Amino acid sequence: MFPTPIQKRSRATQVTYQTLLPLALILWLLPLLAVMLFSIRPLSDFTNGNYWGIPSSFDLFANYGRVFFESDMPRYLLNSVFITVPTVIGAVALSCMTGFALGIYRFRGNLLIFFMFIAGNFVPFQILMVPVRDLTVSTGLYDTKTGLVLFHIAFQTGFCTLFMRNFIRALPYELIEAARVEGVAEWRIFWYVVLPLMRPAIAALSVLIFTFIWNDYFWAIVLTQGPEAQPVTAGITSFNSQFVAQYHLMSAGSIVAAIPPVAMFFAMQRHFIAGLTLGAVK
Amino acid sequence: MTPATDTRSWLQKNRMTVTPLLFLLPGLLFFVVYVISPIFQSFNISLYDWDGLGEATYIGLDNYRELVDDRAFETSLWNNLKWLALYLLAIPAGLFIALFLNQTVTGIRLYKSLFFFPFVLSQVVVGLVFSWFYLPRVGLLNAVLTFFGLDSINVLGDPDLATYGIIAAGLWPQTAYCMILYLTGLNAVDPEQIEAGRLDGAKGWKMLWHVVLPQLKPATFIAFVVTIIGALRSFDLISIMTNGGPFGSTRVLSFMMFEQALSEYGFRMGYGSAIAVVLFLIMLVFIGYFLWQMWRDEREARH
Numbered sequence: 047m048f049p050t051p052i053q054k055r056s057r058a059t060q061v062t063y064q065t066l067l068p069l070a071l072i073l074w075l076l077p078l079l080a081v082m083l084f085s086i087r088p089l090s091d092f093t094n095g096n097y098w099g100i101p102s103s104f105d106l107f108a109n110y111g112r113v114f115f116e117s118d119m120p121r122y123l124l125n126s127v128f129i130t131v132p133t134v135i136g137a138v139a140l141s142c143m144t145g146f147a148l149g150i151y152r153f154r155g156n157l158l159i160f161f162m163f164i165a166g167n168f169v170p171f172q173i174l175m176v177p178v179r180d181l182t183v184s185t186g187l188y189d190t191k192t193g194l195v196l197f198h199i200a201f202q203t204g205f206c207t208l209f210m211r212n213f214i215r216a217l218p219y220e221l222i223e224a225a226r227v228e229g230v231a232e233w234r235i236f237w238y239v240v241l242p243l244m245r246p247a248i249a250a251l252s253v254l255i256f257t258f259i260w261n262d263y264f265w266a267i268v269l270t271q272g273p274e275a276q277p278v279t280a281g282i283t284s285f286n287s288q289f290v291a292q293y294h295l296m297s298a299g300s301i302v303a304a305i306p307p308v309a310m311f312f313a314m315q316r317h318f319i320a321g322l323t324l325g326a327v328k
Numbered sequence: 329m330t331p332a333t334d335t336r337s338w339l340q341k342n343r344m345t346v347t348p349l350l351f352l353l354p355g356l357l358f359f360v361v362y363v364i365s366p367i368f369q370s371f372n373i374s375l376y377d378w379d380g381l382g383e384a385t386y387i388g389l390d391n392y393r394e395l396v397d398d399r400a401f402e403t404s405l406w407n408n409l410k411w412l413a414l415y416l417l418a419i420p421a422g423l424f425i426a427l428f429l430n431q432t433v434t435g436i437r438l439y440k441s442l443f444f445f446p447f448v449l450s451q452v453v454v455g456l457v458f459s460w461f462y463l464p465r466v467g468l469l470n471a472v473l474t475f476f477g478l479d480s481i482n483v484l485g486d487p488d489l490a491t492y493g494i495i496a497a498g499l500w501p502q503t504a505y506c507m508i509l510y511l512t513g514l515n516a517v518d519p520e521q522i523e524a525g526r527l528d529g530a531k532g533w534k535m536l537w538h539v540v541l542p543q544l545k546p547a548t549f550i551a552f553v554v555t556i557i558g559a560l561r562s563f564d565l566i567s568i569m570t571n572g573g574p575f576g577s578t579r580v581l582s583f584m585m586f587e588q589a590l591s592e593y594g595f596r597m598g599y600g601s602a603i604a605v606v607l608f609l610i611m612l613v614f615i616g617y618f619l620w621q622m623w624r625d626e627r628e629a630r631h
Contacts, residue, residue, distance in 0.1 A: 048514065048522050048540050052431045064433065071442055077461040077500075078446070080468040084460070097466045144355035147348035157626065159352065161619055166363040168557055168615045172585040172604040176373055176380075176597050177366035179590075200362030203355045232347040261450030263564045268590065279452045283568075286456075293460065304453045311448040315441060322505070323512040326547040 085109055085297035092293055109298040117288060118273045119299060122281030126306070129191050129198070129277050130259045134252050136199035137206050141251070142244060144203065145210025146236050150222060160211060167204030171264050174201075182269050191275050194266065198259050206251055209324060213247040214240065250321030253314045257307040278303045367608070374601035380589075384598070391602035401603070404579045407491050408560065408610070411580060414495045415502060415559035419551045422506025423544075427536075429507070430514045440511060447504040455568030458497035459484060484570050487577035494565050494578055502558055506551045513547030514540075549621065556614050560607065581607040 052063050072079070086106040087096075096102065113119050148160045178197055179188070187193030217240070225235045266280035273281065282303050289295040311318050339346060374391055378384035395401045429440050446454065461468050462483040470480040483493035517540055525539040541548075563582045570578045572587060579587070581603055589600025 047430070047519060048517055048535065049427055049430065052433060063431070067433075067439060070428070071439060074443055075446075076468065077457045080461060081457050095466075098468070098471050140355040140358065143351040147351035151344060151348035153345055153348055156348075157623075159356070161623070162364065163359065164622065165615055165619060166359060168553075168611065168618070169363070169367060170561060170582060170604065170607045170611055171563070172582050172600075173370045173608040174363060174366040175370075175586070175604065176589060176601055177369040178362060180380075181361075181366075196358075197362050200358035203359050204363065207355065232343055236351070257448055261452070263450065263452050263567070264586075267567075268586075279450050282452060282456070296456070297460070300453045300456045304449050307448050307450070308445060311445060312441065319444075319508060319512070323509055323547075323550075326509045326512045326550050327516040 081297045081301065084293050085301055087294045089292060089294060105294065109294050110302065112295060113298045113302055117285055117299070118281060119278070119285060119302060121273050122276060122278040122285070123302070123306075125191060125273075125275060125281070126260055126277040126279075129194050130256055132195045133198040133202065133259045134255045136195065137202035137255055138248055138251050140199065140203050141206030141210045142241065142248070143236075144207045145214050145244075146240055148207065148211040149214030149217075150219075150240070160207070163204045163207040167201075167208065175268055179268055189270050189272060189275050191270075194269050194275070194277075197265060197269065198262070202255055202258070206255065209251055209321070210244070210247060212324065213244065217243055246317070246320070249314070250317040250324075253310055253318045254321045256310055257318075260307045370601045370604055370608075373598055374605050376598040378597045379595045380597045381595070387598070391599050394599065395602055395606070400576055400579060400584055401581075403576060404581045404584045404603075407578065407580045408607075410491055411495060411498075411559040411562055412556065414492070415498065415555055415562075416552075418499050418502035418506050418555050419548065421499070421503040422508075422551065423510045425503065425507045426510035426514060430511060440508075444504045444508050447501040447508070449501065451498075451501075451564035452568055454497055454501055455494075455565045458493070458500075458565075459569045462493055485574055487574050490570055490574060490578045494562075494569050497569065498558075498562060498565050502555060505554060509547045509551050510544060513544040517543050553618050557611070560611050560614075581610075 052060055055063075083098075083101070086104055086109065087101045088103050088105045088108075091097070091099075091102055094102075144163070148156055182188050182193040182197070185193070187196070221239055221243075222235055225239050230239070260277070261279060262277070263279040266277050270276045270280065273284070276284075282300060285299050286296050289299070373384075375386060375388060376384040377387045377390070425443060429436065429443060449457075462470075464470060464482040464485065465480065469483070473480050481489065484490050521539055521543070522535070525535050530539060561582060562580055563586065566572060566578050566580060566583045567586075572579045572583055585600045585603040585607065588594075588596045588603060
């Protein structure tokens with residue numbers, strides 16, 4: 047193991063390490079802790095200039111209550127859910143199929159198509175912006191959740207295909223050959239042999255895509271414009287102009303907007319990290 | 329018309345070609361419509377003067393000629409370069425934190441998760457968090473500076489500082505990402521080689537450089553890919569923290585493109601597309617390199 051396990055070091059080093067650990071963490075999360083502190087303060091603290099002292103009262107429920115009951119926040123959150131969940135389902139479903147096709151079969155152009163998916167996944171969003179916006183407007187999907195979902199599914203298919211194809215490549219190929227010898231139809235091999243083995247990949251991708259899409263901001267402002275369809279990342283700017291300079295509410299609002307992907311991460315940590323670090327170890 | 333039995337046997341004979349094609353079709357269709365063909369369309373639009381609604385006029389390379397003399401374009405290009413260079417700091421920083429956390433003391437798993445989780449926050453939230461952190465007078469940064477008797481600074485209001493302030497905010501989640509890549513990599517480092525290194529008297533830096541880092545190569549490669557792509561994609565933080573200001577000093581190509589094509593500077597789709605094409609070409613250099621590396625791995629894997 048590298049570096050040397052702390053247990054093998056001197057007592058002094060061990061104590062230093064144990065004290066440095068929480069200090070480093072506090073320092074690392076300092077900007078976030080500041081926002082959390084803001085979000086439980088009463089308004090009077092800000093008018094009195096008490097930004098960093100002890101809060102004069104604990105207003106967590108009052109502040110977060112106002113976020114939920116006096117703004118469009120619940121609506122934006124709901125929009126985010128209705129954008130994110132269909133995208134996850136769509137992109138994972140499509141890439142299970144593309145990954146299967148590219149991972150199992152040998153045919154001309156296989157590698158070319160695979161690399162096209164990878165390359166498309168890296169391009170800057172701006173090179174797609176004008177045509178995609180045009181297409182969305184002309185199909186009557188501008189400012190709808192559907193318009194956003196369709197684009198997200200298409201774009202995420204690139205990354206998901208890379209992921210799925212490499213995962214399927216690592217499966218034991220003998221299983222598929224055995225099924226073929228038995229005379230099992232190809233689509234049945236997909237459904238009954240490969241798909242059950244892909245469960246961990248599906249789980250990992252679902253959490254990752256959930257986070258990516260929930261956190262998307264660029265496409266939200268390009269393809270939607272009002273509380274009808276905007277997800278919370280875009281809605282938060284209107285929220286902030288509603289409560290301008292009321293730091294306690296703006297802080298509470300942005301924490302609310304951040305909670306779903308954070309909760310998802312902590313609940314599905316193993317899958318999340320497995321997905322994110324795929325390929326980091328050979 | 330061929331008889332039905334013949335059709336079936338043709339399908340039977342060619343099922344190894346037909347099956348993958350059918351499986352590819354839906355995904356490929358989506359990807360071509362929304363990703364591949366828009367790239368070519370953008371190249372085309374960049375040759376027109378177009379407001380997005382009315383008639384488009386063909387003007388050849390005029391949009392690109394205009395770019396050459398555009399001061400905003402020059403600033404954006406320089407800022408992109410700063411982003412690229414400074415964003416790469418996330419890689420050594422991530423490695424450093426990973427080495428710090430690669431121990432087995434109680435609660436270390438929670439520490440790792442908490443160090444990592446800024447990456448899960450949306451860039452919008454990161455941008456807001458840091459713009460409050462930087463607030464003149466009342467922000468935490470200035471509270472700390474004044475506490476130590478230093479002059480307070482208005483990071484995002486100063487044209488010379490603002491870009492660096494935004495990059496620092498971007499480094500926060502990016503470092504977390506690189507950290508988790510390296511933690512995973514360190515987990516897989518071969519303990520026998522470490523032991524062999526120890527016997528040879530390698531310690532600390534020497535061990536890291538000659539024994540550990542070579543084994544972390546796949547992690548480093550991915551860290552490079554995601555950091556470079558992330559640096560060139562920077563948009564959200566700029567839009568949230570400064571909206572390109574003060575005096576346009578924090579613009580980058582992606583942001584300037586959006587401004588020209590969609591925001592208050594008005595609907596110059598052709599000019600915007602020309603900027604997008606330049607950004608795309610810059611990125612293409614890196615994409616080409618990444619693909620070439622992956623291609624080599626692929627070929628090695630086959631033999």
